[in-house]
Amino acid sequence: MNARIVHIASNTFREAVRDRVLYNLIAFAVLISAAAIFIGQISIEIERLVVINLGLTAVSLFGVVIAIFVGIGLVSKEIEKRTLYTVLSRPVRRWEFIVGKFFGLAGTLVVNTFFMALGVFGALLYVAHRFSGADSSIFIALYFIILQFLIICALALLFSSFSSPLLSAVFAFSLFIIGSFADDLRGFATLAHGLTRWVATGTAYLVPNFSALNVISAVAHQQPISWQLVLQNTLYTLFYTAMALSGAVLIFDRRDLK
Amino acid sequence: MAAIEILGLEKTYMVGFWRKRPKRALQPLHLTVDDGEIFGFLGPNGAGKTTTLKMLMGLVFPTAGRARILGRDWTDPEVKAQIGFLPEQPYFYDYLTAHELLDYYGQLSGVPAKDRKNRVEEVLQRVGLTDIKGIQLRKFSKGMLQRAGIAQAILHSPKLVFLDEPMSGLDPLGRREVRDLILQLQQEGKTVFFSTHILSDAEALCDRVAIINQGELRGVGAVEELTKSVQGKVEVVWQGTQVPASMKALGGEFHVTGETVRTVISENQQDAAIDALRRERLRLISIVPVRTSLESYFVEKLQHSQTTAGTSA
Ligand SMILES: Nc1ncnc2c1ncn2[C@@H]1O[C@H](COP(=O)(O)OP(=O)(O)OP(=O)(O)O)[C@@H](O)[C@H]1O
Ligand SMILES: [Mg+2]
Numbered sequence: 284m285n286a287r288i289v290h291i292a293s294n295t296f297r298e299a300v301r302d303r304v305l306y307n308l309i310a311f312a313v314l315i316s317a318a319a320i321f322i323g324q325i326s327i328e329i330e331r332l333v334v335i336n337l338g339l340t341a342v343s344l345f346g347v348v349i350a351i352f353v354g355i356g357l358v359s360k361e362i363e364k365r366t367l368y369t370v371l372s373r374p375v376r377r378w379e380f381i382v383g384k385f386f387g388l389a390g391t392l393v394v395n396t397f398f399m400a401l402g403v404f405g406a407l408l409y410v411a412h413r414f415s416g417a418d419s420s421i422f423i424a425l426y427f428i429i430l431q432f433l434i435i436c437a438l439a440l441l442f443s444s445f446s447s448p449l450l451s452a453v454f455a456f457s458l459f460i461i462g463s464f465a466d467d468l469r470g471f472a473t474l475a476h477g478l479t480r481w482v483a484t485g486t487a488y489l490v491p492n493f494s495a496l497n498v499i500s501a502v503a504h505q506q507p508i509s510w511q512l513v514l515q516n517t518l519y520t521l522f523y524t525a526m527a528l529s530g531a532v533l534i535f536d537r538r539d540l541k
Numbered sequence: 542m543a544a545i546e547i548l549g550l551e552k553t554y555m556v557g558f559w560r561k562r563p564k565r566a567l568q569p570l571h572l573t574v575d576d577g578e579i580f581g582f583l584g585p586n587g588a589g590k591t592t593t594l595k596m597l598m599g600l601v602f603p604t605a606g607r608a609r610i611l612g613r614d615w616t617d618p619e620v621k622a623q624i625g626f627l628p629e630q631p632y633f634y635d636y637l638t639a640h641e642l643l644d645y646y647g648q649l650s651g652v653p654a655k656d657r658k659n660r661v662e663e664v665l666q667r668v669g670l671t672d673i674k675g676i677q678l679r680k681f682s683k684g685m686l687q688r689a690g691i692a693q694a695i696l697h698s699p700k701l702v703f704l705d706e707p708m709s710g711l712d713p714l715g716r717r718e719v720r721d722l723i724l725q726l727q728q729e730g731k732t733v734f735f736s737t738h739i740l741s742d743a744e745a746l747c748d749r750v751a752i753i754n755q756g757e758l759r760g761v762g763a764v765e766e767l768t769k770s771v772q773g774k775v776e777v778v779w780q781g782t783q784v785p786a787s788m789k790a791l792g793g794e795f796h797v798t799g800e801t802v803r804t805v806i807s808e809n810q811q812d813a814a815i816d817a818l819r820r821e822r823l824r825l826i827s828i829v830p831v832r833t834s835l836e837s838y839f840v841e842k843l844q845h846s847q848t849t850a851g852t853s854a
Contacts, residue, residue: 290648294634301636365632369693372598372626373649374618539554539601 287375288383295387304349304391308398311345319406330410335503338403343428346392347459350432354439355451357384362540378532385436385528392432400425417505423513427496430520434491435459437527444534458490466494491523542612544701544732545574549606552592566592567756569606574734579727581747582736589756590736591629594705598626611701622651625699629706631690635679639670639689642678643696650697664692669718683710702726704735708742720746740839752842759842767838773808774831780824787817805831
């Protein structure tokens with residue numbers, strides 16, 4: 284990768300760390316420990332199922348909130364505070380800035396997810412006393428969760444390149460919710476008629492397909508996850524992220540800085 | 542070679558929330574800055590100085606026109622490695638220390654890793670930022686931020702430096718230091734283009750200045766040229782308390798203060814005045830051409846533009 288992108292990404296990571304973004308891990312640790320103790324006391328057979336379900340859902344939600352709230356500020360805050368002036372007056376292309384920022388946040392989220400995953404495995408060990416072979420599919424669920432973060436980061440960046448931070452957050456969060464029901468929406472589209480069908484189909488395919496990226500419940504129930512799905516989700520995320528980032532670059536490239 | 546050639550850059554902003562109206566910030570500007578010059582870009586608040594600089598830096602896109610910097614098209618990324626820019630009221634990543642900030646900017650400007658540490662120390666020294674190790678920029682005073690801003694502008698030893706109001710926020714000593722620094726940069730063979738509305742700074746530093754008001758260029762030239770004797774007048778001062786008749790004949794007003802008399806006459810009467818004083822055996826103290834200060838030139842230009850704007854409106 285181009286060195287400037289790496290420098291911008293690592294500075295973005297440093298910013299996140301110094302802005303205490305990783306402090307969310309404390310809240311996560313408290314939550315997961317409390318849950319583990321609580322579940323360990325009440326249930327008999329379903330501890331594993333509950334811990335995985337709850338743990339991974341928390342990992343996903345914590346990350347989504349960070350992706351949205353840090354993501355919408357990545358570029359807009361730099362424009363607002365005018366820190367960009369002394370960056371873009373250097374040999375840095377605008378697209379490099381966007382891509383660097385994106386990777387910086389993505390890196391932050393990967394590190395954050397790594398620590399949260401340790402928490403989930405710790406909780407699992409606490410309630411089940413040992414790991415089983417089926418637990419390895421938790422890694423796939425975590426991988427999908429990270430893919431989901433990438434899409435959300437890119438969308439937050441895209442929205443913040445043309446709208447206010449508040450609106451961007453609302454847009455990104457709405458898309459996260461709608462995207463989580465993408466499967467249902469696609470199902471609904473096939474049932475509808477006329478204009479509704481067109482609108483529903485269009486929406487269903489335009490919103491990020493987070494249903495396909497959510498395998499938490501399948502993993503909790505020890506259902507196998509196919510390699511096709513892994514491949515398909517990887518390609519889908521690459522494509523969707525690239526499109527969203529290109530949109531952000533196209534808008535940002537033409538924009539006057541205040 | 543010209544360091545900067547501005548070829549008709551102009552800018553119209555669209556303002557307003559719902560119904561966008563055009564607002565002209567800069568009329569087509571043509572300006573050339575030579576290599577090695579210290580060039581002052583003068584104008585009152587809202588004249589369009591910052592807008593021009595932002596266009597040259599590629600931060601704002603011109604409505605029309607183009608520019609060449611160091612012989613290349615101004616959008617050429619290669620150009621950016623050779624220029625430095627101090628924005629107006631600079632603001633930086635406040636979670637970094639000055640060392641970290643400069644190191645990061647050095648990376649972005651392609652300063653090799655082995656030189657970076659020394660270079661950072663050197664420019665911090667140069668702008669008078671010492672004892673700041675480990676202090677985040679959020680704890681910097683306005684003047685310290687301004688100094689950090691100058692440091693980042695010269696960090697990568699650019700050939701051409703753009704400074705938007707380099708003296709603002711600095712104490713008198715700081716202003717003096719920055720003046721000296723700008724002169725040093727010139728001695729190192731660099732070109733400095735700076736905007737200001739502080740005329741004494743421009744007068745003390747600039748080889749040439751451009752004056753801009755309401756987005757329009759009002760005059761360009763060497764400071765000496767612009768402040769050259771107004772319509773060829775000279776000021777004559779001699780010792781005495783009275784005005785001989787032969788001097789009175791030359792006209793003008795006479796001011797007697799203590800033991801000296803002072804008057805302003807036109808340049809071509811200079812010899813007649815010397816002869817008259819000699820005949821009267823009065824001691825001549827001085828004859829000097831009357832210069833307008835840059836300030837009065839400036840005020841005159843601005844008043845002129847206000848009246849023309851008034852008539853055209
Ligand atoms: N982003 C913007 N949107 C709309 N108008 C703008 C914008 N930036 C500047 N202007 C207008 O353009 C004109 C020139 O502004 P500019 O900032 O270039 O002036 P300046 O010469 O730098 O003034 P100062 O000495 O106060 O810094 C002003 O009338 C200003 O209102
Ligand atoms: Mg200005």
